[in-house]
Amino acid sequence: MSEPSHSRPLKGDKHHAHPHKRERDQRSLFVRLVEFLSPGPDSTAELIETLADAEHRELIEPESRVMLEGVIRMASMTAGDVMVAVKRMDLLDIDSPYDALLGQVIETGHSRFPVFEGSRDNIIGMLMAKDLLKLQRAPELSLRTLLRTPVFVPESKGLNELLREFRSNRSHMAIVIDEFGKTAGLITIEDVLEEIVGEIEDEFDEEDRQSSIFTLADGSQRVAGDASIVSVNETFETNLPEEDFDTIGGLVAHELGRVPHRGEHVDIGGLRFTVMLARGGAVRWFKVTRAPDVTEPVEQ
Incomplete structure (x- = not known):
């Protein structure tokens, strides 16, 4: 009596072997064919034009295009392009009395402040506004004990790299120095993100900012x-x-x-x-x- 026939494919039967692999290969070939017939953009300008065309064809929303363009342009920008210049920085003097420091914090409305000693170029630390309140409860504390280690970056620091550093070390502000090692300005994580999403307004932003x-x-x-x-x-x-x-x-x-x-x-x-x-x-x-x-x- 002969054994029943089974539909199990033979090893040499290419029609039944690895159907999923065959589909993957076909998709890969299709992708390669599309890339060959329609090569991608060769420059940043062409890429931005492609995004504009995608928005025109309603493939992406205008807000998405703006953010994508911001990411692309940010790749060629440095800390010096975005920083707040040293003359516009709000600094705290380590030797100022508590009332003067508190008044400056309230007036400017920032959450973080560079602190200097002697001259404005000699930045010795960063102070969180909320930490200043600790002196009110414990006047015997020294302001120096509340300072956090400042982060220094060169003007030539790329924004992409700077954003990664902000995320990795969980800092939100850095002091920008020029080629001579002097303070050129400061930059915050908000400044970097604004290059992607646009201006971030908060309740402390002034309506009429003075030019400089x-x-x-x-x-x-x-x-x-x-x-x-x-x-x-x-x-x-x-x-x-x-x-x-x-x-x-x-x-x-x-x-x-x-x-x-x-x-x-x-x-x-x-x-x-x-x-x-x-x-x-x-x-x-x-x-x-x-x-x-x-x-x-x-x-x-």
């Missing part, structure tokens, strides 16, 4: 995009037109015909305005120097 102009280490000036043309004229002793525009950012955008991108420059009234940081459809910071004196050669 200050000197960089190389002798050039760093000018806020919303600085008034009047203040720029006073600082540089120039005669930029003050009638049609209120801010220097508006004047530069008008002269160029659009909002300039980071790294672009335009010469106006004897000054060269180089964009250090542009965000949200406006220039946040310019680096301003004297425009080079270009003399046309005289034909003989």
